[in-house]
Amino acid sequence: MEYQVAIVGAGPAGTFAALELLKRGIKDILIIEKGPPLEERQCPMKEKLECQMCKPCRILSGWGGAGAFSDGKLTLSPRVGGFLGEIIREDTLQTLIREVDEGFLSFGAPEIVYGTNAEALEELDNRCVRVGLRFIPVPIRPMGTDRCRKVLRNLYQHIKARANVIFNQEVVSLSFQGETKELTTKEGKSYRSRYLLLAPGREGNLWLKEQLSPLGVDFHTNPVDVGIRVEVPAQVMEEVTSLTYELKVIYNAPSFDDQVRTFCMCPHGEVVMENRGGTFTVNGHSYMDSHSPNTNFALLVKTTFTHPFQSPVAYGEYLARLANLLTGTVIVQRLGDLKRGRRSTQERIDRGLVKPTLTQAVPGDLSFALPYRYLVDVTEMLEAMDMVMPGVNSRHALLYGIEVKFYSLRPMITWEMETPIPGLFVAGDGAGVSRGLVQAAASGILAAQAITRRQGL
Ligand SMILES: Cc1cc2nc3c(=O)[nH]c(=O)nc-3n(C[C@H](O)[C@H](O)[C@H](O)COP(=O)(O)OP(=O)(O)OC[C@H]3O[C@@H](n4cnc5c(N)ncnc54)[C@H](O)[C@@H]3O)c2cc1C
Numbered sequence: 055m056e057y058q059v060a061i062v063g064a065g066p067a068g069t070f071a072a073l074e075l076l077k078r079g080i081k082d083i084l085i086i087e088k089g090p091p092l093e094e095r096q097c098p099m100k101e102k103l104e105c106q107m108c109k110p111c112r113i114l115s116g117w118g119g120a121g122a123f124s125d126g127k128l129t130l131s132p133r134v135g136g137f138l139g140e141i142i143r144e145d146t147l148q149t150l151i152r153e154v155d156e157g158f159l160s161f162g163a164p165e166i167v168y169g170t171n172a173e174a175l176e177e178l179d180n181r182c183v184r185v186g187l188r189f190i191p192v193p194i195r196p197m198g199t200d201r202c203r204k205v206l207r208n209l210y211q212h213i214k215a216r217a218n219v220i221f222n223q224e225v226v227s228l229s230f231q232g233e234t235k236e237l238t239t240k241e242g243k244s245y246r247s248r249y250l251l252l253a254p255g256r257e258g259n260l261w262l263k264e265q266l267s268p269l270g271v272d273f274h275t276n277p278v279d280v281g282i283r284v285e286v287p288a289q290v291m292e293e294v295t296s297l298t299y300e301l302k303v304i305y306n307a308p309s310f311d312d313q314v315r316t317f318c319m320c321p322h323g324e325v326v327m328e329n330r331g332g333t334f335t336v337n338g339h340s341y342m343d344s345h346s347p348n349t350n351f352a353l354l355v356k357t358t359f360t361h362p363f364q365s366p367v368a369y370g371e372y373l374a375r376l377a378n379l380l381t382g383t384v385i386v387q388r389l390g391d392l393k394r395g396r397r398s399t400q401e402r403i404d405r406g407l408v409k410p411t412l413t414q415a416v417p418g419d420l421s422f423a424l425p426y427r428y429l430v431d432v433t434e435m436l437e438a439m440d441m442v443m444p445g446v447n448s449r450h451a452l453l454y455g456i457e458v459k460f461y462s463l464r465p466m467i468t469w470e471m472e473t474p475i476p477g478l479f480v481a482g483d484g485a486g487v488s489r490g491l492v493q494a495a496a497s498g499i500l501a502a503q504a505i506t507r508r509q510g511l
Pocket of ligand 1: 062063064065066067068086087088089110114115116117118119120121122123124125126127128129135223224225226253254255256257258261337338481482483484488489490491492494495
Protein backbone atom coordinates (compact mmCIF):
# COMPACT_ATOMS: atom_id res chain seq x y z
CA MET A 55 0.00 0.00 0.00
CA GLU A 56 1.54 3.31 -1.00
CA TYR A 57 0.56 6.70 0.41
CA GLN A 58 1.74 10.21 -0.25
CA VAL A 59 2.19 10.87 3.48
CA ALA A 60 2.34 8.36 6.36
CA ILE A 61 2.08 9.60 9.95
CA VAL A 62 3.10 7.49 12.94
CA GLY A 63 1.13 8.45 16.08
CA ALA A 64 -2.38 9.88 16.47
CA GLY A 65 -1.57 12.43 19.18
CA PRO A 66 -1.96 16.19 18.64
CA ALA A 67 1.25 16.34 16.56
CA GLY A 68 0.09 13.64 14.14
CA THR A 69 -3.57 14.67 13.96
CA PHE A 70 -2.91 18.40 13.47
CA ALA A 71 -0.37 17.51 10.76
CA ALA A 72 -3.08 15.48 9.03
CA LEU A 73 -5.56 18.37 9.35
CA GLU A 74 -3.06 20.77 7.77
CA LEU A 75 -2.24 18.36 4.92
CA LEU A 76 -5.95 17.93 4.18
CA LYS A 77 -6.50 21.69 4.32
CA ARG A 78 -3.69 22.19 1.79
CA GLY A 79 -4.99 19.61 -0.65
CA ILE A 80 -3.06 16.44 0.18
CA LYS A 81 -5.53 13.57 0.41
CA ASP A 82 -3.57 10.38 0.28
CA ILE A 83 -2.72 10.13 3.99
CA LEU A 84 -2.20 7.22 6.38
CA ILE A 85 -2.22 7.61 10.17
CA ILE A 86 -0.95 4.56 11.97
CA GLU A 87 -1.45 4.27 15.73
CA LYS A 88 -0.41 1.50 18.10
CA GLY A 89 -3.21 2.21 20.57
CA PRO A 90 -6.99 1.75 20.17
CA PRO A 91 -9.73 4.11 18.98
CA LEU A 92 -11.04 6.68 21.48
CA GLU A 93 -14.08 4.71 22.63
CA GLU A 94 -11.87 1.74 23.63
CA ARG A 95 -9.56 3.90 25.69
CA GLN A 96 -10.78 3.12 29.21
CA CYS A 97 -8.11 3.00 31.90
CA PRO A 98 -9.03 0.01 34.14
CA MET A 99 -7.28 1.58 37.13
CA LYS A 100 -10.38 3.58 38.12
CA GLU A 101 -12.40 0.39 38.68
CA LYS A 102 -9.73 -2.10 39.68
CA LEU A 103 -7.87 0.46 41.78
CA GLU A 104 -4.52 -0.73 40.56
CA CYS A 105 -2.69 -0.50 37.28
CA GLN A 106 -3.40 -3.48 35.00
CA MET A 107 -0.24 -2.81 32.95
CA CYS A 108 -2.19 -2.58 29.65
CA LYS A 109 0.04 -2.81 26.60
CA PRO A 110 0.02 -0.22 25.20
CA CYS A 111 -1.06 1.99 28.12
CA ARG A 112 -4.62 3.29 27.56
CA ILE A 113 -3.69 6.64 29.13
CA LEU A 114 -0.84 7.35 26.72
CA SER A 115 -1.79 5.50 23.54
CA GLY A 116 -4.64 5.55 21.06
CA TRP A 117 -6.59 8.24 19.22
CA GLY A 118 -5.63 11.64 20.69
CA GLY A 119 -2.33 10.31 22.11
CA ALA A 120 -1.36 11.25 25.66
CA GLY A 121 -3.67 14.25 25.15
CA ALA A 122 -6.88 12.19 25.28
CA PHE A 123 -6.87 11.75 29.04
CA SER A 124 -5.03 14.98 29.55
CA ASP A 125 -6.39 17.89 31.41
CA GLY A 126 -6.87 19.59 28.07
CA LYS A 127 -5.35 22.92 29.11
CA LEU A 128 -4.40 24.79 25.96
CA THR A 129 -1.53 27.10 26.91
CA LEU A 130 -1.65 29.88 24.35
CA SER A 131 1.79 31.38 24.82
CA PRO A 132 5.09 30.75 23.00
CA ARG A 133 6.84 30.85 26.39
CA VAL A 134 5.56 27.53 27.69
CA GLY A 135 4.80 24.03 26.47
CA GLY A 136 7.88 23.36 24.38
CA PHE A 137 10.99 24.48 22.62
CA LEU A 138 9.67 25.59 19.24
CA GLY A 139 10.62 29.14 20.29
CA GLU A 140 14.28 28.03 20.02
CA ILE A 141 13.72 26.78 16.46
CA ILE A 142 11.39 29.28 14.79
CA ARG A 143 10.70 33.02 15.16
CA GLU A 144 8.34 34.06 17.94
CA ASP A 145 5.83 35.69 15.57
CA THR A 146 5.73 32.50 13.43
CA LEU A 147 5.13 30.44 16.56
CA GLN A 148 2.42 32.86 17.70
CA THR A 149 0.67 32.42 14.33
CA LEU A 150 0.86 28.63 14.67
CA ILE A 151 -0.50 28.78 18.22
CA ARG A 152 -3.45 30.83 16.94
CA GLU A 153 -4.08 28.24 14.22
CA VAL A 154 -3.98 25.37 16.74
CA ASP A 155 -6.34 27.22 19.07
CA GLU A 156 -8.78 27.90 16.22
CA GLY A 157 -8.55 24.21 15.30
CA PHE A 158 -9.49 23.08 18.82
CA LEU A 159 -12.28 25.68 18.93
CA SER A 160 -13.73 24.50 15.63
CA PHE A 161 -13.97 20.95 17.05
CA GLY A 162 -15.78 22.08 20.18
CA ALA A 163 -13.28 23.48 22.73
CA PRO A 164 -14.99 25.86 25.21
CA GLU A 165 -14.89 29.60 24.48
CA ILE A 166 -13.53 30.72 27.85
CA VAL A 167 -9.88 31.84 28.12
CA TYR A 168 -8.24 32.64 31.49
CA GLY A 169 -5.33 34.97 32.12
CA THR A 170 -6.37 37.95 30.01
CA ASN A 171 -7.24 40.62 32.63
CA ALA A 172 -4.15 42.85 32.25
CA GLU A 173 -4.77 44.97 35.35
CA ALA A 174 -5.30 42.02 37.69
CA LEU A 175 -2.30 40.21 36.19
CA GLU A 176 -0.10 43.23 36.84
CA GLU A 177 -1.23 43.34 40.45
CA LEU A 178 -0.47 39.61 40.85
CA ASP A 179 2.93 40.14 39.23
CA ASN A 180 3.71 42.86 41.79
CA ARG A 181 2.83 40.54 44.66
CA CYS A 182 4.99 37.74 43.23
CA VAL A 183 8.02 39.98 42.56
CA ARG A 184 8.00 41.19 46.18
CA VAL A 185 8.64 37.64 47.44
CA GLY A 186 11.10 36.64 44.73
CA LEU A 187 8.71 34.69 42.49
CA ARG A 188 8.91 35.25 38.74
CA PHE A 189 5.34 35.25 37.40
CA ILE A 190 4.78 34.14 33.79
CA PRO A 191 1.40 35.30 32.52
CA VAL A 192 -0.05 32.73 30.11
CA PRO A 193 -3.51 32.79 28.52
CA ILE A 194 -5.10 29.36 29.02
CA ARG A 195 -8.13 27.76 27.42
CA PRO A 196 -9.03 24.82 29.69
CA MET A 197 -11.02 22.05 28.03
CA GLY A 198 -11.05 19.66 31.01
CA THR A 199 -10.52 15.93 30.53
CA ASP A 200 -14.18 15.24 29.72
CA ARG A 201 -14.57 18.02 27.09
CA CYS A 202 -11.19 17.11 25.63
CA ARG A 203 -12.59 13.70 24.67
CA LYS A 204 -15.57 15.28 22.90
CA VAL A 205 -13.21 17.49 20.88
CA LEU A 206 -11.12 14.43 19.97
CA ARG A 207 -14.23 12.53 18.87
CA ASN A 208 -15.18 15.38 16.51
CA LEU A 209 -11.61 15.58 15.22
CA TYR A 210 -11.65 11.84 14.52
CA GLN A 211 -14.89 12.02 12.56
CA HIS A 212 -13.46 14.83 10.42
CA ILE A 213 -10.16 13.08 9.67
CA LYS A 214 -11.58 9.56 9.32
CA ALA A 215 -13.85 10.73 6.51
CA ARG A 216 -10.81 11.99 4.55
CA ALA A 217 -7.78 9.83 5.45
CA ASN A 218 -6.94 6.24 6.33
CA VAL A 219 -6.57 5.69 10.09
CA ILE A 220 -5.26 2.34 11.32
CA PHE A 221 -5.36 1.43 15.03
CA ASN A 222 -3.65 -1.25 17.13
CA GLN A 223 -0.59 -1.51 14.91
CA GLU A 224 2.82 -0.62 16.24
CA VAL A 225 5.47 0.49 13.80
CA VAL A 226 8.67 -1.32 14.69
CA SER A 227 11.05 -0.51 11.85
CA LEU A 228 11.66 1.84 8.95
CA SER A 229 13.47 1.35 5.66
CA PHE A 230 14.23 3.63 2.73
CA GLN A 231 14.46 2.96 -1.00
CA GLY A 232 15.15 6.11 -3.00
CA GLU A 233 12.38 8.57 -2.13
CA THR A 234 10.11 5.83 -0.76
CA LYS A 235 9.86 5.19 2.96
CA GLU A 236 8.60 1.87 4.26
CA LEU A 237 7.09 1.16 7.68
CA THR A 238 6.85 -2.33 9.10
CA THR A 239 4.56 -3.09 12.01
CA LYS A 240 4.86 -5.62 14.83
CA GLU A 241 1.91 -7.39 13.23
CA GLY A 242 4.03 -7.95 10.10
CA LYS A 243 2.30 -5.41 7.81
CA SER A 244 4.19 -2.95 5.59
CA TYR A 245 3.15 0.49 4.33
CA ARG A 246 5.02 2.72 1.90
CA SER A 247 4.90 6.48 1.49
CA ARG A 248 6.74 9.33 -0.18
CA TYR A 249 6.84 11.44 2.99
CA LEU A 250 6.96 10.14 6.53
CA LEU A 251 6.17 11.99 9.76
CA LEU A 252 7.13 10.33 13.04
CA ALA A 253 5.10 11.71 15.96
CA PRO A 254 5.30 8.92 18.57
CA GLY A 255 5.01 11.07 21.73
CA ARG A 256 7.21 11.08 24.79
CA GLU A 257 6.96 7.35 25.37
CA GLY A 258 8.09 6.77 21.76
CA ASN A 259 11.19 8.93 22.18
CA LEU A 260 13.59 6.03 22.72
CA TRP A 261 12.11 4.14 19.77
CA LEU A 262 12.66 7.27 17.68
CA LYS A 263 16.28 7.38 18.81
CA GLU A 264 16.74 3.71 17.88
CA GLN A 265 15.38 4.44 14.40
CA LEU A 266 17.26 7.67 13.74
CA SER A 267 20.69 7.04 15.29
CA PRO A 268 21.72 4.37 12.74
CA LEU A 269 20.82 6.90 10.02
CA GLY A 270 23.45 9.27 11.42
CA VAL A 271 21.05 11.65 13.21
CA ASP A 272 22.58 13.24 16.35
CA PHE A 273 20.61 14.07 19.52
CA HIS A 274 20.83 16.88 22.12
CA THR A 275 21.11 15.70 25.77
CA ASN A 276 18.31 17.03 27.98
CA PRO A 277 17.71 17.82 31.67
CA VAL A 278 15.22 16.11 33.98
CA ASP A 279 12.56 17.71 36.22
CA VAL A 280 12.02 16.08 39.62
CA GLY A 281 9.54 17.09 42.29
CA ILE A 282 6.26 16.48 44.02
CA ARG A 283 2.56 17.26 43.55
CA VAL A 284 0.91 19.48 46.13
CA GLU A 285 -2.80 19.26 47.01
CA VAL A 286 -4.54 22.00 49.00
CA PRO A 287 -8.14 23.11 49.58
CA ALA A 288 -9.30 24.86 46.39
CA GLN A 289 -10.16 28.01 48.42
CA VAL A 290 -6.46 28.58 49.11
CA MET A 291 -5.74 29.10 45.41
CA GLU A 292 -9.15 30.40 44.28
CA GLU A 293 -8.21 34.07 44.01
CA VAL A 294 -5.36 33.20 41.65
CA THR A 295 -6.86 30.29 39.73
CA SER A 296 -10.07 32.20 38.97
CA LEU A 297 -7.86 34.82 37.29
CA THR A 298 -5.19 32.69 35.61
CA TYR A 299 -6.59 29.13 35.89
CA GLU A 300 -2.99 27.96 36.20
CA LEU A 301 -0.40 30.00 38.09
CA LYS A 302 3.01 29.71 36.44
CA VAL A 303 5.77 30.96 38.73
CA ILE A 304 9.50 30.28 38.89
CA TYR A 305 11.63 30.61 42.02
CA ASN A 306 15.34 30.42 42.60
CA ALA A 307 15.28 28.55 45.91
CA PRO A 308 17.90 30.20 48.15
CA SER A 309 19.72 27.21 49.69
CA PHE A 310 20.86 25.57 46.46
CA ASP A 311 19.99 28.35 43.97
CA ASP A 312 18.00 25.72 42.02
CA GLN A 313 15.18 26.74 39.75
CA VAL A 314 11.81 25.50 41.00
CA ARG A 315 8.61 26.00 39.00
CA THR A 316 4.93 25.33 39.32
CA PHE A 317 3.54 22.99 36.68
CA CYS A 318 0.14 21.68 35.58
CA MET A 319 -2.16 23.34 38.11
CA CYS A 320 -5.53 21.62 38.33
CA PRO A 321 -8.16 23.79 40.03
CA HIS A 322 -10.83 21.63 41.70
CA GLY A 323 -9.05 18.67 40.12
CA GLU A 324 -7.78 15.23 41.03
CA VAL A 325 -4.30 13.84 41.55
CA VAL A 326 -3.75 10.81 39.30
CA MET A 327 -1.18 8.07 39.04
CA GLU A 328 0.79 7.35 35.88
CA ASN A 329 2.44 4.11 34.92
CA ARG A 330 5.68 4.46 32.99
CA GLY A 331 6.43 0.86 32.08
CA GLY A 332 5.89 -0.38 35.63
CA THR A 333 7.15 2.75 37.44
CA PHE A 334 4.43 4.81 39.11
CA THR A 335 4.60 8.60 39.14
CA VAL A 336 1.96 11.28 39.84
CA ASN A 337 0.15 13.82 37.69
CA GLY A 338 -3.07 15.88 37.84
CA HIS A 339 -6.39 16.28 35.98
CA SER A 340 -9.32 18.70 36.09
CA TYR A 341 -12.79 18.14 34.69
CA MET A 342 -15.05 20.88 33.34
CA ASP A 343 -18.24 19.18 34.48
CA SER A 344 -17.22 17.72 37.85
CA HIS A 345 -15.23 19.44 40.58
CA SER A 346 -13.33 18.20 43.61
CA PRO A 347 -12.89 20.45 46.69
CA ASN A 348 -9.11 20.53 46.11
CA THR A 349 -6.59 22.15 43.80
CA ASN A 350 -3.34 20.40 42.92
CA PHE A 351 -0.15 21.42 41.16
CA ALA A 352 3.38 20.14 40.71
CA LEU A 353 6.56 21.74 42.01
CA LEU A 354 9.44 20.70 39.80
CA VAL A 355 13.17 21.26 40.08
CA LYS A 356 15.14 21.24 36.86
CA THR A 357 18.47 19.40 36.94
CA THR A 358 20.98 19.43 34.10
CA PHE A 359 23.71 16.91 34.77
CA THR A 360 27.22 17.49 33.54
CA HIS A 361 30.07 15.17 32.54
CA PRO A 362 30.46 12.24 33.24
CA PHE A 363 26.77 11.55 34.06
CA GLN A 364 24.61 11.23 30.94
CA SER A 365 21.48 9.36 32.01
CA PRO A 366 18.96 11.92 33.33
CA VAL A 367 16.01 9.70 32.38
CA ALA A 368 17.45 6.72 34.28
CA TYR A 369 18.06 8.99 37.29
CA GLY A 370 14.46 10.28 37.36
CA GLU A 371 13.07 6.77 36.97
CA TYR A 372 15.31 5.49 39.74
CA LEU A 373 13.93 8.09 42.17
CA ALA A 374 10.34 7.26 41.24
CA ARG A 375 11.08 3.55 41.69
CA LEU A 376 12.53 4.26 45.12
CA ALA A 377 9.21 5.80 46.18
CA ASN A 378 7.40 2.77 44.68
CA LEU A 379 9.72 0.41 46.57
CA LEU A 380 8.70 1.90 49.91
CA THR A 381 4.94 1.69 49.40
CA GLY A 382 4.33 -0.45 46.31
CA THR A 383 2.86 2.66 44.69
CA VAL A 384 3.18 6.46 45.06
CA ILE A 385 3.59 8.15 48.45
CA VAL A 386 1.35 10.77 50.04
CA GLN A 387 2.53 12.80 53.03
CA ARG A 388 1.23 15.80 54.94
CA LEU A 389 3.61 18.74 54.77
CA GLY A 390 3.43 19.01 58.57
CA ASP A 391 4.63 15.40 58.95
CA LEU A 392 7.46 15.93 56.49
CA LYS A 393 8.63 18.98 58.45
CA ARG A 394 8.46 17.06 61.76
CA GLY A 395 10.54 14.26 60.26
CA ARG A 396 7.87 11.58 60.63
CA ARG A 397 5.91 9.51 58.16
CA SER A 398 2.24 10.16 57.51
CA THR A 399 -0.13 7.39 58.49
CA GLN A 400 -3.71 6.86 57.33
CA GLU A 401 -4.88 8.10 60.70
CA ARG A 402 -2.86 11.35 60.42
CA ILE A 403 -4.11 11.90 56.88
CA ASP A 404 -7.70 11.34 58.03
CA ARG A 405 -7.21 13.98 60.74
CA GLY A 406 -5.99 16.53 58.16
CA LEU A 407 -8.00 19.23 56.42
CA VAL A 408 -7.32 17.92 52.91
CA LYS A 409 -8.97 14.69 51.81
CA PRO A 410 -6.68 13.06 49.22
CA THR A 411 -8.20 12.71 45.75
CA LEU A 412 -5.74 9.94 44.82
CA THR A 413 -6.90 7.13 47.07
CA GLN A 414 -4.30 4.64 45.76
CA ALA A 415 -1.43 6.72 47.19
CA VAL A 416 -0.03 5.17 50.38
CA PRO A 417 0.82 7.39 53.38
CA GLY A 418 4.58 7.38 53.91
CA ASP A 419 7.70 9.49 54.17
CA LEU A 420 8.94 11.26 51.06
CA SER A 421 12.27 12.06 52.69
CA PHE A 422 13.29 8.40 52.21
CA ALA A 423 12.86 8.74 48.46
CA LEU A 424 13.51 12.35 47.46
CA PRO A 425 17.09 13.67 47.80
CA TYR A 426 17.58 16.37 50.46
CA ARG A 427 18.32 18.99 47.84
CA TYR A 428 14.90 18.58 46.18
CA LEU A 429 13.09 18.50 49.52
CA VAL A 430 14.71 21.80 50.53
CA ASP A 431 13.94 23.34 47.13
CA VAL A 432 10.24 22.49 47.21
CA THR A 433 9.73 23.48 50.85
CA GLU A 434 11.41 26.85 50.21
CA MET A 435 9.20 27.35 47.16
CA LEU A 436 6.08 26.65 49.27
CA GLU A 437 7.21 29.24 51.82
CA ALA A 438 7.55 31.87 49.07
CA MET A 439 4.20 30.95 47.50
CA ASP A 440 2.52 31.16 50.90
CA MET A 441 3.23 34.89 50.98
CA VAL A 442 1.10 35.29 47.83
CA MET A 443 -1.46 32.57 48.59
CA PRO A 444 -1.67 32.11 52.38
CA GLY A 445 -2.44 28.49 53.23
CA VAL A 446 -0.30 26.82 50.56
CA ASN A 447 2.40 26.12 53.12
CA SER A 448 -0.04 24.78 55.71
CA ARG A 449 0.84 21.59 57.62
CA HIS A 450 -2.32 20.08 56.14
CA ALA A 451 -1.11 20.42 52.52
CA LEU A 452 -0.63 16.99 50.97
CA LEU A 453 2.52 16.14 49.04
CA TYR A 454 2.50 13.26 46.54
CA GLY A 455 5.64 11.78 45.12
CA ILE A 456 7.29 11.44 42.96
CA GLU A 457 6.48 13.55 39.95
CA VAL A 458 9.14 13.31 37.26
CA LYS A 459 9.08 15.04 33.91
CA PHE A 460 11.49 13.83 31.29
CA TYR A 461 12.57 15.96 28.40
CA SER A 462 12.69 13.79 25.32
CA LEU A 463 16.02 13.56 23.53
CA ARG A 464 15.84 16.02 20.65
CA PRO A 465 17.20 14.95 17.25
CA MET A 466 19.09 17.51 15.19
CA ILE A 467 16.43 18.70 12.75
CA THR A 468 15.74 21.71 10.52
CA TRP A 469 13.26 24.47 11.41
CA GLU A 470 10.78 22.60 9.16
CA MET A 471 11.07 19.50 11.43
CA GLU A 472 12.92 17.57 8.71
CA THR A 473 15.68 15.11 9.62
CA PRO A 474 18.84 14.84 7.47
CA ILE A 475 16.93 12.17 5.49
CA PRO A 476 14.93 14.13 2.88
CA GLY A 477 11.20 13.62 3.30
CA LEU A 478 11.53 12.15 6.82
CA PHE A 479 9.99 14.50 9.40
CA VAL A 480 9.50 14.35 13.18
CA ALA A 481 7.12 16.30 15.45
CA GLY A 482 5.72 16.58 18.95
CA ASP A 483 6.91 15.48 22.38
CA GLY A 484 8.69 12.41 21.01
CA ALA A 485 10.93 14.63 18.95
CA GLY A 486 11.72 16.74 22.03
CA VAL A 487 10.30 19.93 20.47
CA SER A 488 7.14 20.16 22.57
CA ARG A 489 5.87 19.46 26.09
CA GLY A 490 2.19 20.18 25.68
CA LEU A 491 -0.81 19.91 23.39
CA VAL A 492 -0.44 23.26 21.63
CA GLN A 493 3.24 23.15 20.67
CA ALA A 494 2.93 19.43 19.77
CA ALA A 495 0.12 20.32 17.36
CA ALA A 496 2.05 23.38 16.10
CA SER A 497 5.10 21.24 15.29
CA GLY A 498 2.87 18.83 13.35
CA ILE A 499 1.53 21.77 11.35
CA LEU A 500 5.09 22.96 10.64
CA ALA A 501 6.03 19.54 9.24
CA ALA A 502 2.83 19.36 7.18
CA GLN A 503 3.47 22.81 5.71
CA ALA A 504 6.99 21.74 4.71
CA ILE A 505 5.60 18.61 3.00
CA THR A 506 3.08 20.64 1.01
CA ARG A 507 5.85 23.07 0.01
CA ARG A 508 7.89 20.12 -1.31
CA GLN A 509 4.83 19.16 -3.34
CA GLY A 510 4.57 22.69 -4.74
CA LEU A 511 1.16 23.22 -3.06
C1 LIG B 1 -1.94 12.88 32.34
C2 LIG B 1 -1.47 13.94 31.38
C3 LIG B 1 -1.99 15.23 31.46
C4 LIG B 1 -1.59 16.20 30.54
N1 LIG B 1 -2.17 17.45 30.58
C5 LIG B 1 -1.85 18.36 29.66
C6 LIG B 1 -2.52 19.62 29.60
O1 LIG B 1 -3.43 19.90 30.37
N2 LIG B 1 -2.14 20.51 28.66
C7 LIG B 1 -1.14 20.25 27.78
O2 LIG B 1 -0.83 21.11 26.95
N3 LIG B 1 -0.52 19.06 27.78
C8 LIG B 1 -0.85 18.11 28.69
N4 LIG B 1 -0.22 16.89 28.69
C9 LIG B 1 0.84 16.66 27.71
C10 LIG B 1 0.23 16.37 26.33
O3 LIG B 1 -0.72 15.36 26.43
C11 LIG B 1 1.37 16.01 25.39
O4 LIG B 1 2.30 17.08 25.36
C12 LIG B 1 0.88 15.79 23.96
O5 LIG B 1 -0.12 14.80 23.92
C13 LIG B 1 2.04 15.38 23.05
O6 LIG B 1 1.53 15.17 21.76
P1 LIG B 1 2.29 14.20 20.71
O7 LIG B 1 1.39 14.11 19.54
O8 LIG B 1 3.66 14.66 20.53
O9 LIG B 1 2.40 12.79 21.44
P2 LIG B 1 1.30 11.79 22.12
O10 LIG B 1 0.11 12.61 22.46
O11 LIG B 1 2.04 11.11 23.16
O12 LIG B 1 0.91 10.85 20.92
C14 LIG B 1 1.80 9.92 20.37
C15 LIG B 1 1.00 8.72 19.83
O13 LIG B 1 1.91 7.91 19.08
C16 LIG B 1 1.60 6.55 19.30
N5 LIG B 1 2.81 5.76 19.03
C17 LIG B 1 3.99 5.81 19.69
N6 LIG B 1 4.87 4.98 19.13
C18 LIG B 1 4.23 4.36 18.11
C19 LIG B 1 4.63 3.37 17.17
N7 LIG B 1 5.86 2.85 17.16
N8 LIG B 1 3.71 2.94 16.25
C20 LIG B 1 2.44 3.47 16.23
N9 LIG B 1 2.02 4.41 17.11
C21 LIG B 1 2.91 4.85 18.02
C22 LIG B 1 1.21 6.51 20.78
O14 LIG B 1 0.42 5.38 21.03
C23 LIG B 1 0.46 7.84 20.95
O15 LIG B 1 -0.93 7.67 20.76
C24 LIG B 1 -0.61 15.89 29.57
C25 LIG B 1 -0.08 14.61 29.50
C26 LIG B 1 -0.50 13.62 30.37
C27 LIG B 1 0.07 12.23 30.24
